[in-house]
Amino acid sequence: MASFQDIAPDLGKYIIEFAYGDIYSRPGLDLKQRQLLTIACLTTQGDCEPELSVHINTGLNVGLTQTEIIEAILHCIPYVGFPRVMNAMTLAKRVFESRG
Template sequence: MTEHTQQATGNEQSRYDRGWDKLKTIDGQAGERVIASLQDIAPDLGRYVIEYAFGDIYSRPTLDSRQRQLVTLATLTTQGGCEAQLHVHVNASLNVGLTTAEIVEAIMHCSPYTGFPRVLNAMTVAKQVFQERGLLPLV
């Protein structure tokens, strides 16, 4: 935790706490590893991810966690070059209850909008995660 975080006001600290809880719920240990990997180079970036992305955005009430992960998968797939983040979020998608079939379908759905190379890259990441979690072969 950075000095700024330790000195945060009650509202900022509640954003941090709310974000940290949400990050652990959705991303689990993978999310914690991402934040830890920033401590020696950009600890404030880790705090921003916790407070803004998870404390503010992921904690909004209108979309549930499954819907948010579908949007996240589509966004990361269509951007391309986000394979490390896709790895975390394919795991997160499974953590919040998406099935392997739903994840595959969400990635495939991006093909007419972004093209085959990015969808194939994203599918490779999904396959890796499924293999790591013992979820292949899909039937």
């Protein structure tokens, strides 16, 4: 959020208040389920590497395993194709390696 402070300070506020305040706090799904969905959604959108990296890290932080993240990304193949899944998997591999 800090990277937008000088150009669009309200953007960070909107993301935190809406996405995390309103959406992530809803009942019905736990944080692990929400992260799997977010990872799948960002994989299908493509061209979201910074956001996908954040959510893969967040998924690991809330208890997802590497296998669960890999399976969520692989599950997207029939819906979005190999190129987007390969890009997401490459990014996941970098995140996993960076965490040791």
